[in-house]
Amino acid sequence: MIAGNFELVARVVKARSGLVLTPDKLYMLETRLAPLLRREGLPTLDALAARLRDAPSGPLAEAVTEALTTNETSFFRDGAPFEHLRGLLPALAAARPPGAVLRVWSAACSTGQEAYSVAMIAEELGPELAGRKVEILGTDIAQEVLARAREGLFTQFEVQRGLSIQRLVRHFRQEAGRWRVAPELRAMARFLRWNLLDDLRPLGRFDVIFCRNVLIYLDPPTKARVLAAVAERLADDGVLYLGGAETVLGLTDRLVPVSGARGAYALPRVAALAV
Numbered sequence: 474m475i476a477g478n479f480e481l482v483a484r485v486v487k488a489r490s491g492l493v494l495t496p497d498k499l500y501m502l503e504t505r506l507a508p509l510l511r512r513e514g515l516p517t518l519d520a521l522a523a524r525l526r527d528a529p530s531g532p533l534a535e536a537v538t539e540a541l542t543t544n545e546t547s548f549f550r551d552g553a554p555f556e557h558l559r560g561l562l563p564a565l566a567a568a569r570p571p572g573a574v575l576r577v578w579s580a581a582c583s584t585g586q587e588a589y590s591v592a593m594i595a596e597e598l599g600p601e602l603a604g605r606k607v608e609i610l611g612t613d614i615a616q617e618v619l620a621r622a623r624e625g626l627f628t629q630f631e632v633q634r635g636l637s638i639q640r641l642v643r644h645f646r647q648e649a650g651r652w653r654v655a656p657e658l659r660a661m662a663r664f665l666r667w668n669l670l671d672d673l674r675p676l677g678r679f680d681v682i683f684c685r686n687v688l689i690y691l692d693p694p695t696k697a698r699v700l701a702a703v704a705e706r707l708a709d710d711g712v713l714y715l716g717g718a719e720t721v722l723g724l725t726d727r728l729v730p731v732s733g734a735r736g737a738y739a740l741p742r743v744a745a746l747a748v
């Protein structure tokens with residue numbers, strides 16, 4: 474692939490999603506775009522670039538961007554944020570009026586394991602939430618992973634990553650060699666296509682936000698912009714969880730670390746609920 478064409482693809486993908494493609498990612502383009510080339514009847518990546526040059530914002534650009542997203546995820550990824558959430562949800566429930574709904578957002582949810590991990594915790598907490606319902610919204614830029622998240626159907630390999638046997642038996646039903654999330658958990662979660670670069674205000678405000686393992690793919694100005702917009706969606710006493718390799722430091726002063734909880738952030742001036 475000629476360098477100018479790589480740059481063109483990288484520019485299109487960054488403009489649409491914020492994802493940064495450096496030249497060492499050429500192998501990634503070759504492997505991840507191969508099915509798209511076949512589908513479109515295009516012989517080479519250079520031919521794809523030529524098509525993109527003529528239509529940098531059409532469905533092809535969208536398909537290229539989606540194919541270049543990294544959708545790696547697992548249930549209860551990294552453990553600690555979910556342990557913290559287990560203490561946080563009852564505290565938030567106690568701080569809300571009876572009948573209130575606790576809203577949790579899994580931003581960049583991929584195939585839904587993060588959203589369903591939250592649902593499992595909410596279900597397991599049961600009476601500790603004092604009747605407050607939990608509503609989970611999963612969003613992602615990629616349609617294909619969202620379709621899988623909505624199905625809530627996972628392979629043996631996927632459920633083996635992060636789920637204890639007790640949780641598997643409690644929250645899943647076996648279905649033709651795969652595992653379907655139980656209906657009561659699926660009823661808590663809803664999945665929507667949303668680009669983190671777009672206006673996030675229509676999503677409303679959330680008591681808890683998981684925005685994990687997506688900022689690592691963005692450049693610092695885009696990270697700062699997304700973090701500021703995400704912070705605006707957080708309730709005054711809410712908590713934002715970032716991925717293990719992500720931080721707000723040097724990017725925004727709208728969020729401060731929650732002491733004693735690695736990867737957890739809250740709005741400044743309002744002390745986070747003691748958990």
Ligand SMILES: C[S@@+](CC[C@H](N)C(=O)[O-])C[C@H]1O[C@@H](n2cnc3c(N)ncnc32)[C@H](O)[C@@H]1O
Nearest residue numbers: 490542546581583613614615668669685686687
């Ligand atoms: C590595 S996965 C992280 C999944 C999950 N949050 C976790 O930590 O396990 C990153 C996800 O971010 C999504 N993504 C990338 N750019 C995005 C954007 N601009 N808006 C929304 N989602 C995006 C990708 O499609 C992908 O599913």
